[in-house]
Amino acid sequence: MQRRTVLKGGASLIGAGSLPTIARAQAPKSIRIGYAVALSGPYAPGAQSTTWSQYKLWAKDVNDAGGIMLKKYGAKVPVELIDYDDRSQIEEAIRLVERLILNDKVDLVLAPWGTATNLATAPVFNKYEYPVIHFTASADRVAQLGPRWPYSFWALVQPKPATAPLATMVKKLTTEGKIKGRVAIMHVADQLGVEMAAAMQEACKKEGVEIVYFKSYPLGASDLSPQIREMMALNPDAFFAFSYPSDTFMVTEQSHVLGFSPPIYYTGVGTPFPAYAAKFGAKKNGVLIYGAVDSTAPGQKEYRERHKAMYNRDVEIGSIGTYATMQILQKAIEQVGEIDRKKIRDAIAGGTFETIADVYSFKGQLHQNAWAVGQWQGDEVVAVYPENKRGAKPLMFPKPKW
Amino acid sequence: MILFEVVLSGVLVGGMYGLIALGLNLQYGIARMMNLAYGEALMGGAYTAFWFFMLWRIDPLASMLFSVPVAFCGNWLIYRYLLSPLIRRAANQEILEADTILVTFGLLFVFQGLALVQWGGEYRGYTYLAVPIDLLGATVALNRLMAFVAAVVLALALYWLLRSTRLGGALRAIAIDPVAAQLVAVDVPRLSALAFAAGGAIMAAAGTLVSMFLSFNASIGIVYTLKALIVVIMGGVGRMLGCLMAGLLLGLAEALGAYLVDPGLTLAINFALFLLVLLVRPQGLFSRG
Amino acid sequence: MTAGPLLAIQGLSKSFGGLQAVRDFDLDVPERSIVGLIGPNGSGKTTVLNLVTGEIAADGGSVRLDGREILGRPAFRVCRARIARTFQLVRVLPGMTTRENVLIGRLFGSAPATPEHARKEIDALLDRVGLSDLADQTGAQLTYIDQKRVELARALATQPRLLLLDEWLAGLNPRELQIGIELIRRIRDEGMTIVMIEHVMEAIRALCDHVVVMSAGGLIAAGAPDSVLNDPEVARVYLGDDDA
Ligand SMILES: Nc1ncnc2c1ncn2[C@@H]1O[C@H](COP(=O)(O)OP(=O)(O)O)[C@@H](O)[C@H]1O
Ligand SMILES: [Mg+2]
Numbered sequence: 031m032q033r034r035t036v037l038k039g040g041a042s043l044i045g046a047g048s049l050p051t052i053a054r055a056q057a058p059k060s061i062r063i064g065y066a067v068a069l070s071g072p073y074a075p076g077a078q079s080t081t082w083s084q085y086k087l088w089a090k091d092v093n094d095a096g097g098i099m100l101k102k103y104g105a106k107v108p109v110e111l112i113d114y115d116d117r118s119q120i121e122e123a124i125r126l127v128e129r130l131i132l133n134d135k136v137d138l139v140l141a142p143w144g145t146a147t148n149l150a151t152a153p154v155f156n157k158y159e160y161p162v163i164h165f166t167a168s169a170d171r172v173a174q175l176g177p178r179w180p181y182s183f184w185a186l187v188q189p190k191p192a193t194a195p196l197a198t199m200v201k202k203l204t205t206e207g208k209i210k211g212r213v214a215i216m217h218v219a220d221q222l223g224v225e226m227a228a229a230m231q232e233a234c235k236k237e238g239v240e241i242v243y244f245k246s247y248p249l250g251a252s253d254l255s256p257q258i259r260e261m262m263a264l265n266p267d268a269f270f271a272f273s274y275p276s277d278t279f280m281v282t283e284q285s286h287v288l289g290f291s292p293p294i295y296y297t298g299v300g301t302p303f304p305a306y307a308a309k310f311g312a313k314k315n316g317v318l319i320y321g322a323v324d325s326t327a328p329g330q331k332e333y334r335e336r337h338k339a340m341y342n343r344d345v346e347i348g349s350i351g352t353y354a355t356m357q358i359l360q361k362a363i364e365q366v367g368e369i370d371r372k373k374i375r376d377a378i379a380g381g382t383f384e385t386i387a388d389v390y391s392f393k394g395q396l397h398q399n400a401w402a403v404g405q406w407q408g409d410e411v412v413a414v415y416p417e418n419k420r421g422a423k424p425l426m427f428p429k430p431k432w
Numbered sequence: 433m434i435l436f437e438v439v440l441s442g443v444l445v446g447g448m449y450g451l452i453a454l455g456l457n458l459q460y461g462i463a464r465m466m467n468l469a470y471g472e473a474l475m476g477g478a479y480t481a482f483w484f485f486m487l488w489r490i491d492p493l494a495s496m497l498f499s500v501p502v503a504f505c506g507n508w509l510i511y512r513y514l515l516s517p518l519i520r521r522a523a524n525q526e527i528l529e530a531d532t533i534l535v536t537f538g539l540l541f542v543f544q545g546l547a548l549v550q551w552g553g554e555y556r557g558y559t560y561l562a563v564p565i566d567l568l569g570a571t572v573a574l575n576r577l578m579a580f581v582a583a584v585v586l587a588l589a590l591y592w593l594l595r596s597t598r599l600g601g602a603l604r605a606i607a608i609d610p611v612a613a614q615l616v617a618v619d620v621p622r623l624s625a626l627a628f629a630a631g632g633a634i635m636a637a638a639g640t641l642v643s644m645f646l647s648f649n650a651s652i653g654i655v656y657t658l659k660a661l662i663v664v665i666m667g668g669v670g671r672m673l674g675c676l677m678a679g680l681l682l683g684l685a686e687a688l689g690a691y692l693v694d695p696g697l698t699l700a701i702n703f704a705l706f707l708l709v710l711l712v713r714p715q716g717l718f719s720r721g
Numbered sequence: 722m723t724a725g726p727l728l729a730i731q732g733l734s735k736s737f738g739g740l741q742a743v744r745d746f747d748l749d750v751p752e753r754s755i756v757g758l759i760g761p762n763g764s765g766k767t768t769v770l771n772l773v774t775g776e777i778a779a780d781g782g783s784v785r786l787d788g789r790e791i792l793g794r795p796a797f798r799v800c801r802a803r804i805a806r807t808f809q810l811v812r813v814l815p816g817m818t819t820r821e822n823v824l825i826g827r828l829f830g831s832a833p834a835t836p837e838h839a840r841k842e843i844d845a846l847l848d849r850v851g852l853s854d855l856a857d858q859t860g861a862q863l864t865y866i867d868q869k870r871v872e873l874a875r876a877l878a879t880q881p882r883l884l885l886l887d888e889w890l891a892g893l894n895p896r897e898l899q900i901g902i903e904l905i906r907r908i909r910d911e912g913m914t915i916v917m918i919e920h921v922m923e924a925i926r927a928l929c930d931h932v933v934v935m936s937a938g939g940l941i942a943a944g945a946p947d948s949v950l951n952d953p954e955v956a957r958v959y960l961g962d963d964d965a
Contacts, residue, residue: 070541075553075649083552140632216695247695250655252646253445255572256438256691263434275555279647282558287564287573300555305647309557343552507790598828598836605814605825612812615774616879617800670816 037255038389042202057103058137061369063089064112067139068128071118080166080348083410085111085140087340088356098360101367112136120150124319127154137369138359145169145221156181159374161362163355166348168192171227176394179209180373183392186354187321187400189222189229196296196318197233200268203427204239210292214243214266216257216281218274218298226272226298226320240396242266251277255284268294272320275300283319286432293428294318302404302411314406316429322404322413323347323387324421330386347387347404347411354385389420437570437682438691442548444572444580446537446683448507448642452584452656453675453703454590455634462607463628465515465532469539469652470660473503473632475547476647477639478556485558492640493582499636507632510539511625534542540654547650557647579641586637591672633647662702666709668716678717681705725788725911727752727914728883733782733792735768741770744780744938748916750883753837755905755915757946760935761959766918767809769935770885774806775799786883803831805881807872809888809918813860819867820856823847830879843878850904862957866897877908886907886917890897890924902927922950934958 065085068077088217089111090195092098097106107220112134123142126383130136142151148167155162156179160221163183172184182196204211213234215280217227223246236291242264249296254277261269271281285291296318300306307314333353335344362377363369382391403415405426412423452474460468461699480499484490515532522528561575596601605613606620606627614620638656642648667678682702708716728750735743743765745955751800756767765959772779784792791799792936805826814822820843823869827839827846834842849854850870855863863871869889890901902924909928919925925932932949934942938960942949949955 069548070545072651072654074544074548075555077555078548080553123457146639171706212457219695219699247690248697248699251690252448253441253576253687253696256434256441256687257695259437261436275649276647279555280645283559283562283645284573288563289564293600300647302482303554305555305557309559309647323526341552343554346554598833601821601825601828604817609812609816610818611776611796612808612814614796614798614823615776615806616826616875617797617827617831617833619795619797621795 032105039251044164046102051094055103057100057105057107058369060108061098061100061138061363062110062112062136063138064114064130064134064136065116065142066116066123066130067143068118068123068157068416069115073118073144073147076166077118079346081141081143081352084349084356085113087337088353089341091336092280099364099367100369101364104369111179112229116142116147120147123147124154125153128158131158131160134224138374140359141165141167141355150288152179152182155179159375161359161370161371163358163378164354165355166428167192168222168225170229173394176269180395181371183378183395183397184399184420185351185358185390186395187402189225190233190290191398191400191416192402193226193230193321194233194272197237197239199403199415199425200234200239200294201237203294208427211268212240212242212264212266213239213268213270214244214261214264214292215241215270215272216261217246217272218249218251218277219246220249220274223261223272223274225299228236229236230270231271237247247277250385251280254281255282255288258284258290262288262387267292268296268298270294271298271299273300273387279306279309283307286310286313289432291432294405295361295429296320299337299348301372303346306321307406307409313432316426317406318429319347319404319406319411319415321347322401322411322415323350324413324419325400325410326421327386327388328384333386352386354387354390357385358383358390367418435691436568438687440567440570440572441679442574442684442687444517444683445686446680447580447583447587448638448679448681449659449663449682450676451587451641452635452638453667453679454587454672455631455638456657456664457659457667457670457672457675458543458590458603458627458631458634460664462603463511463624463631464610465511466529467515467628467631468533468536468657469510469543469653470536470631470635471538471640471655471657472543473507473718474639475543475637475650475653476503476506477646478634478643478652479547479551479639480636481643482556482558482648485560485626492558492644493578496637496640498662499640500633501540503636504633508625508629510632514539515626515628516621539654540657544650544653549601551650553650555647555649560644562645573645575597575644576639581642582641583638584635588674590634591676599623604670611693643674662706666717671716674716678709681717723924726750727787728789728916729783729785730773731783731785732847733769733772733784735765735772735777736929741938743772743924746935746938746940746941748933748940750914750916751930752914753909753912754930755909755917755928757929757932757933758916758918758935759920759925760941761774765938766935767887770882770916770918773799773885773892774804780944782821782882785808797829800829800881801831803880803882804885805830805879805883806885807869807876807878807887807889809891810873811865811868812873813863813868813875815933816859818854818857819871819874820864822860822871823852826875827880832880838916843870846874846878849911850877860884865892873904881913883914883916886915886919888920890917890921898924925950 057085067082068074089109093108097108099106114126117281123420130139139160141162143166144168148164161181165185168186217223243261278297289426301319362374365377366373402412404411407426470484477499481492481495518531543687547565563574563575610620663679667675685705687696690698726749730748733746773784775794782802823843852870929946932946936954942952942955
């Protein structure tokens with residue numbers, strides 16, 4: 031260790047003495063990028079598969095290509111990741127982001143995993159003026175916080191735009207006489223579920239859509255069949271569950287068993303997971319999904335192959351979206367041509383970015399026109415709403431009966 | 433009719449709660465080790481069932497032939513080489529409890545970390561016997577019914593073993609008073625290790641059963657550890673029948689509360705019941721004396 | 722068998738932190754005798770028993786049963802070597818019935834029996850200590866006196882050669898005391914060797930062949946009951962403020 035430092039010091043001395051003054055500034059050895067995500071504790075599984083894995087994959091892709099081009103130095107500079115485990119604790123995440131900035135003096139810090147952690151660490155990023163693109167965060171508050179946190183960008187679809195197309199869809203199908211328009215809503219009693227359900231309720235009210243069932247269930251519920259029976263008695267023709275992965279799987283299986291098969295069937299987080307496809311096979315066809323990516327976006331196919339090669343498993347859309355935020359960051363850096371965080375922030379704020387997931391542009395730091403609703407069509411997750419976007423596929427209606 | 437189905441739902445879930453509480457009771461009530469990594473055996477059983485089913489189409493119930501002995505041996509080794517040395521080292525009961533909680537908390541992270549590295553963080557699930565069965569006019573999923581039956585059979589077998597065999601008598605004596613037990617020549621260290629190992633084995637079996645109808649990921653263990661702990665405290669530490677009853681009661685309260693009050697309140701009802709028991713019968717609902 | 726004493730304790734020592742609870746304690750217990758162990762509260766009597774049965778580890782010394790060293794064995798092995806005891810503060814298993822409590826002793830003990838065989842023997846044993854009527858009550862339901870009987874029956878069920886009684890007669894009324902004394906005498910007459918810690922002098926006089934007196938962890942007097950109990954030094958220790 032010590033010897034290497036001495037050698038390096040010696041080398042730079044010789045370099046300084048023997049070479050003529052260089053026109054360009056010396057390019058940094060690497061771009062140091064830090065992050066803290068949960069690698070242990072209850073958030074670890076989600077954080078590991080959606081966030082951590084993508085950061086690693088992106089760094090590998092960048093370095094395989096020689097690094098990020100920094101115009102100022104006319105050189106490609108590799109990235110170096112500095113990672114910490116926040117142990118699923120929010121206070122720890124805050125502490126670690128600060129530590130990365132103050133002690134490790136990294137060039138950039140990436141977003142943590144989860145809505146609560148992102149919201150809690152955002153003030154730190156903004157205090158030290160580190161640009162950050164939050165992906166795994168969705169909350170009503172985000173829309174209002176934009177001006178207060180100029181360095182935070184929010185890439186995921188937020189509750190209101192995520193649910194508005196659903197109400198519009200029900201309204202349209204009702205007017206066309208295809209369904210009676212009786213909506214059943216259930217949601218997990220957790221921040222995302224509550225906000226999504228409330229947004230949906232409001233959207234339905236605006237569209238004049240009738241809600242016949244609206245109830246929550248607790249996180250970690252182990253049986254939802256009584257609720258399904260209750261809904262079945264009300265005979266809804268559109269079902270929306272704002273759910274988390276384990277309940278998404280459960281409510282789907284129990285709907286199969288009990289024969290609850292309305293023509294519109296929507297479930298939340300977990301629906302596009304490879305494990306969902308593996309478990310439900312052909313029965314997934316026609317199920318609507320919270321969020322989506324444009325499966326025809328350039329580079330996505332190659333990305334999926336690289337992902338498979340690195341992790342030996344299929345990818346879910348949250349990972350694709352996370353990877354896309356890294357592409358945005360990379361493009362912004364390349365545009366600026368140096369590590370100047372203020373300029374990078376401005377580049378993100380003003381630019382339009384073509385990625386493997388979507389075309390991103392931020393207004394008020396919010397990705398306004400994000401993909402809101404996807405659908406299983408055959409063996410593929412396709413993007414359905416907003417329907418005017420490039421890559422949108424028409425809705426498959428009705429969902430085939432189970 | 434719906435009410436009957438709600439009750440049925442509660443009973444089916446409650447049977448599983450009872451089973452996992454029995455296992456914890458073996459570890460905490462008899463071996464006297466508060467094992468925070470208890471639920472990791474459930475995770476192991478679930479992953480085993482999943483992989484056996486996905487890779488080789490082996491029936492989940494058959495996968496227990498592998499996961500249960502492995503969990504038994506693993507837990508035995510943990511007790512023998514990680515936990516029982518703490519007994520010798522600790523100056524008193526409080527220190528021992530603090531030590532075991534620290535060590536098993538570490539174990540929890542080790543097992544969860546291994547599962548994460550090995551299998552990633554995503555949710556896993558497979559479809560097994562997800563067919564409707566008519567039970568006295570109510571519809572239930574066959575996999576849940578099977579899991580319930582298996583849980584109850586296991587629980588009753590264990591109960592019989594503890595009640596009616598020589599070994600069971602010794603285990604109960606240890607649960608009540610290990611000092612008195614060793615003075616009638618009960619080999620307390622060996623039988624404690626056995627009880628601890630059996631607790632882990634039961635949890636692996638429970639993991640297999642749970643995986644038949646619920647999806648899971650690497651962090652599922654702690655959820656069930658806490659559930660089991662609540663049921664054990666409700667039913668009475670060391671009380672086997674009490675735990676079965678408390679498990680059923682908890683399942684019923686959750687289901688009825690969700691239906692009659694609001695599904696979102698299930699957790700609140702859960703904890704209200706727990707607190708009520710703590711206040712009214714701190715020694716456990718079904719404990720004598 | 723050797724001609725020496727059944728139990729031979731030599732140089733037994735134990736301290737708890739700074740407190741020397743037992744110091745350099747010697748005791749010989751001949752076969753089929755009753756030895757009384759007396760001394761004021763806190764003088765280390767119970768600790769001696771705990772050391773012999775292996776419940777706590779000794780700092781030094783030797784305890785031989787029939788010439789064989791048993792110090793350092795775990796408690797359940799000491800029991801299998803045929804030493805049984807009762808507790809000063811009774812330790813019946815409260816969640817189990819009287820019969821189950823005693824059965825545990827017979828099923829494990831020094832000569833484990835099959836459950837069917839054991840069950841038959843247990844009824845006779847319960848009868849002998851006067852517990853037949855209470856056989857199906859749980860330990861928690863029993864009175865203090867009956868709990869003591871259960872403990873004695875459980876100890877006997879392990880089939881010991883040496884029985885250690887820790888203030889087993891304490892708290893009995895005069896009638897019960899007579900019954901208790903008779904019971905112990907009968908047990909000895911059937912071949913048992915007994916060490917009894919006792920404060921009831923009447924029982925000591927009636928039963929013991931030999932008495933040793935402890936004070937502050939050490940042995941201060943030993944001999945026949947009459948001479949020891951009349952020793953002024955013993956009286957001073959008992960009545961005085963030595964061990965307050
Ligand atoms: N486990 C223990 N830890 C600490 N001190 C003890 C322990 N057991 C006994 N002692 C102490 O040792 C001394 C002797 O106790 P004990 O043998 O119970 O006396 P006795 O039975 O003669 O009344 C007392 O001062 C008691 O407080
Ligand atoms: Mg004493």
